Amino acid sequence: MFSRDLWSEIFHSIKSNKLRTFLTGFSVAWGIFILVLLLASVDGMKNGFTKQFGDDASNSIFISAWETTKAYGGFEKGRRIQLDNSDLDFIKKSFDGYYEYISPRYGKSVPISYKNETGTYSVRSISPDHWFIERTQIDKGRYINQNDIKNTLKVVVMGKVAAEELFKDEDPIGKDIILNGLSFKVIGIFSDDGNEREERNMYAPISTFQRLYGNTDHIDQITLTYNPDFNFAEAINFSNSLEKALKRRLVIAPDDQGAIYINNYAEGFSDLNNFTLVLSMISIGVGMLILIAGIVGIGNILVFIIKERTKEIGVRKALGAKPFDVIKLVLLESVFITSISGFIGMIFATSIVALISPILDTPAFANPSVDGVTVITSTIVLIVAGVLAGLIPAIKAARVKPIVALRAD
Amino acid sequence: MIEIKNLHKSYHMGSNSLHVLKGINLSIKEGELVAIMGSSGSGKSTFLNILGMLDNLDEGEYILDEVPIKNLNETKAANYRNKFLGFIFQSFNLINYKTAWENVALPLYYQGVPRKERKERAIKHLESVGLGPWIEHLPSELSGGQKQRVAIARALAAEPKVMLADEPTGALDSTTSREVMDLVQKINDQGKTILVVTHEDDIAHMCKRIVHLKDGVIVEDSYVNQVRASEYVQ
Numbered sequence: 001m002f003s004r005d006l007w008s009e010i011f012h013s014i015k016s017n018k019l020r021t022f023l024t025g026f027s028v029a030w031g032i033f034i035l036v037l038l039l040a041s042v043d044g045m046k047n048g049f050t051k052q053f054g055d056d057a058s059n060s061i062f063i064s065a066w067e068t069t070k071a072y073g074g075f076e077k078g079r080r081i082q083l084d085n086s087d088l089d090f091i092k093k094s095f096d097g098y099y100e101y102i103s104p105r106y107g108k109s110v111p112i113s114y115k116n117e118t119g120t121y122s123v124r125s126i127s128p129d130h131w132f133i134e135r136t137q138i139d140k141g142r143y144i145n146q147n148d149i150k151n152t153l154k155v156v157v158m159g160k161v162a163a164e165e166l167f168k169d170e171d172p173i174g175k176d177i178i179l180n181g182l183s184f185k186v187i188g189i190f191s192d193d194g195n196e197r198e199e200r201n202m203y204a205p206i207s208t209f210q211r212l213y214g215n216t217d218h219i220d221q222i223t224l225t226y227n228p229d230f231n232f233a234e235a236i237n238f239s240n241s242l243e244k245a246l247k248r249r250l251v252i253a254p255d256d257q258g259a260i261y262i263n264n265y266a267e268g269f270s271d272l273n274n275f276t277l278v279l280s281m282i283s284i285g286v287g288m289l290i291l292i293a294g295i296v297g298i299g300n301i302l303v304f305i306i307k308e309r310t311k312e313i314g315v316r317k318a319l320g321a322k323p324f325d326v327i328k329l330v331l332l333e334s335v336f337i338t339s340i341s342g343f344i345g346m347i348f349a350t351s352i353v354a355l356i357s358p359i360l361d362t363p364a365f366a367n368p369s370v371d372g373v374t375v376i377t378s379t380i381v382l383i384v385a386g387v388l389a390g391l392i393p394a395i396k397a398a399r400v401k402p403i404v405a406l407r408a409d
Numbered sequence: 410m411i412e413i414k415n416l417h418k419s420y421h422m423g424s425n426s427l428h429v430l431k432g433i434n435l436s437i438k439e440g441e442l443v444a445i446m447g448s449s450g451s452g453k454s455t456f457l458n459i460l461g462m463l464d465n466l467d468e469g470e471y472i473l474d475e476v477p478i479k480n481l482n483e484t485k486a487a488n489y490r491n492k493f494l495g496f497i498f499q500s501f502n503l504i505n506y507k508t509a510w511e512n513v514a515l516p517l518y519y520q521g522v523p524r525k526e527r528k529e530r531a532i533k534h535l536e537s538v539g540l541g542p543w544i545e546h547l548p549s550e551l552s553g554g555q556k557q558r559v560a561i562a563r564a565l566a567a568e569p570k571v572m573l574a575d576e577p578t579g580a581l582d583s584t585t586s587r588e589v590m591d592l593v594q595k596i597n598d599q600g601k602t603i604l605v606v607t608h609e610d611d612i613a614h615m616c617k618r619i620v621h622l623k624d625g626v627i628v629e630d631s632y633v634n635q636v637r638a639s640e641y642v643q
Contacts, residue, residue, distance in 0.1 A: 004524065316515070316519075317490075318461070318463065318490060319519060322483070323487070402490075403458055
């Protein structure tokens with residue numbers, strides 16, 4: 001099937017139709033080029049989105065409370081819902097095994113000063129688990145630990161920007177700052193990827209802050225991460241039952257949309273996945289449509305070539321070429337042109353992606369790449385395309401009557 | 410070698426039917442050199458097409474080397490053509506991007522002969538038609554007579570039972586025509602059965618037997634004294 005003679009025939013045919021071969025090859029190369037670029041772009045967008053979420057653990061769930069929007073259980077609507085330590089304990093007890101890390105959040109905006117520098121900073125009081133939920137990067141020192149919580153120590157972990165503002169060139173670790181009139185020790189510095197505003201914040205032990213602000217047990221927010229073994233559906237189920245349990249506990253109407261807000265990243269991710277899937281589908285669709293233009297082009301040219309070679313095909317048949325010999329010749333030529341030009345298109349697209357990828361670094365578009373699956377799929381598509389493009393011309397060629405060879409022109 | 414009995418062939422074009430061959434009977438023995446003559450419209454082309462298995466007959470019998478030729482599908486016809494017949498065309502019909510030897514080797518390619526052996530056999534046949542120094546030349550680099558000799562070598566390559574020549578000298582001047590006919594006669598001398606379709610009297614008389622076709626029937630079939638083309642050459 002792949003004898004040297006067959007190849008030499010194909011090369012002859014290509015050589016004698018250089019421009020035409022180039023033009024059709026170009027249309028196929030163009031189709032694959034665009035297909036690969038589109039897929040790489042979708043990939044880049046997906047990476048970009050993931051990166052946006054990437055700051056927090058991707059399995060985070062945030063619970064916060066507002067006012068009821070519906071009268072329920074003897075209460076009027078508009079009742080303020082306040083989360084407190086007992087709600088946190090309730091979740092810990094009721095959903096053991098469903099969550100991975102859990103931490104309360106209780107935040108205040110407070111004046112802080114060191115020597116002559118003063119500023120207002122927002123301080124989040126949390127428990128040690130928060131480190132894993134927020135994926136805080138500790139540059140220096142340490143994070144809040146269990147000991148800080150137990151002994152209600154007056155310590156803070158300071159964002160990089162806040163530290164620069166207050167301490168200038170000094171090393172803040174171990175220094176005391178004045179926080180709302182009280183002395184707190186700086187135990188660590190953290191940074192946050194891609195979010196400078198976050199780096200003006202500080203973290204303090206939850207117990208210390210609750211005592212400091214009127215010995216309260218209030219919590220603004222409960223943050224947790226669901227069991228990482230959960231898939232999206234299981235994660236969404238979990239947050240739904242969490243919502244139900246909390247509403248029952250806090251006497252909120254089951255259909256009250258405003259009182260408790262549970263933000264499950266799984267939902268976002270699942271939406272995002274669907275979104276990028278749809279985008280991939282669209283780009284594959286568009287790429288294919290462009291490719292079809294290329295296929296039609298190749299088919300068109302082959303029909304032309306065969307028309308031109310009718311006499312030659314007739315002679316071959318008179319000399320003993322079987323219909324299959326002729327079909328083989330035409331199909332192989334078609335597959336050969338599509339494959340080669342497709343590969344060229346693919347190589348161009350991947351090199352452009354490789355060139356552009358390091359330069360491009362916008363939040364919504366990161367690290368576009370072409371994976372092996374794309375390459376293999378495109379290759380198969382190309383070969384199939386080649387066969388399809390050659391099929392009609394090949395059948396046409398096989399039907400050439402050898403009589404035409406006898407006809408003198 | 411060839412037995413034709415009561416051969417009929419019509420062409421249908423819409424509601425019109427054209428009866429081209431109206432009962433032809435012809436028997437050709439091995440080693441004959443037969444000229445088939447006739448004006449255009451006499452049916453000689455159709456007759457040749459049927460002999461060449463390029464067209465099917467409607468009625469009658471065609472037996473080639475004791476093999477009845479009928480109900481052929483395309484693949485079978487291709488096989489028979491390759492095995493039994495060598496074609497020589499008026500316009501040579503060489504493939505212009507193939508060298509002389511590659512053209513000659515083409516029938517062997519379709520027989521599945523390996524490339525090396527093909528080349529050897531092709532060169533042997535080219536040498537036998539006096540084109541030894543031209544084996545690597547493209548048709549465009551050859552004269553008309555040389556092209557027809559390549560075509561003859563190609564027709565010989567598969568060692569067919571019968572050679573069919575359709576106006577082999579139609580595109581050549583008279584000197585070259587005689588050279589080509591000389592070659593045809595020499596091949597016939599070695600025992601090959603050859604049919605030559607022509608409308609030229611002098612070419613016909615270089616054959617051993619002349620069959621005249623007119624309006625789809627044989628009107629004359631006679632053995633003649635062969636004029637040797639070599640008498641004219643030089």
